[in-house]
Amino acid sequence: MRQAKLAVEESAVLCLVVDAKEGLHPFDSHLADYLRRAGRPLFVAVNKVDGAEKSEYLMAEFHALGFDLVPVSAEHGYNITGPPTEMYERIPAGFKAEPGDDEDFGAAGAELEEGGTPDAARFHTRTG
Numbered sequence: 579m580r581q582a583k584l585a586v587e588e589s590a591v592l593c594l595v596v597d598a599k600e601g602l603h604p605f606d607s608h609l610a611d612y613l614r615r616a617g618r619p620l621f622v623a624v625n626k627v628d629g630a631e632k633s634e635y636l637m638a639e640f641h642a643l644g645f646d647l648v649p650v651s652a653e654h655g656y657n658i659t660g661p662p663t664e665m666y667e668r669i670p671a672g673f674k675a676e677p678g679d680d681e682d683f684g685a686a687g688a689e690l691e692e693g694g695t696p697d698a699a700r701f702h703t704r705t706g
Contacts, residue, residue: 586613590669592620594645598636599626602643610643619668623648629656 586592592613596606613620624637627649637647650657 586616586618589616589618592616592618593623593648594620594643595623595625595650596640597626598624598640598649602639606640607643610645614644621646621648623650625650625652627651627656628654 622645627636628651633649
């Protein structure tokens with residue numbers, strides 16, 4: 579848990595990944611409340627949305643979390659080519675790399691890093 583808290587503290591932008599097929603789980607709400615208190619921009623990536631035609635239906639209940647939602651499908655590559663524009667725009671100016679720099683998004687001090695579970699990801703600042 580200490581590592582997760584440190585990751586949140588070091589983050590410029592947070593991304594909570596939830597499972598559209600499983601629906602809104604009480605732990606999703608609990609984690610969203612915890613991350614809300616961090617005071618950083620937070621997006622919810624709703625995974626397992628297999629295309630735009632299903633996104634509104636599959637994401638509907640996640641609006642209750644109160645954050646911007648980004649539909650994605652890791653399995654089918656839908657909407658995961660890089661940080662969503664909305665998320666990228668909220669990264670503080672000193673931490674931005676060039677959009678589309680998929681090879682080394684962290685070149686300017688920010689990077690996308692996966693956390694300890696398959697459904698966790700975060701942006702964080704480099705410390706050295």
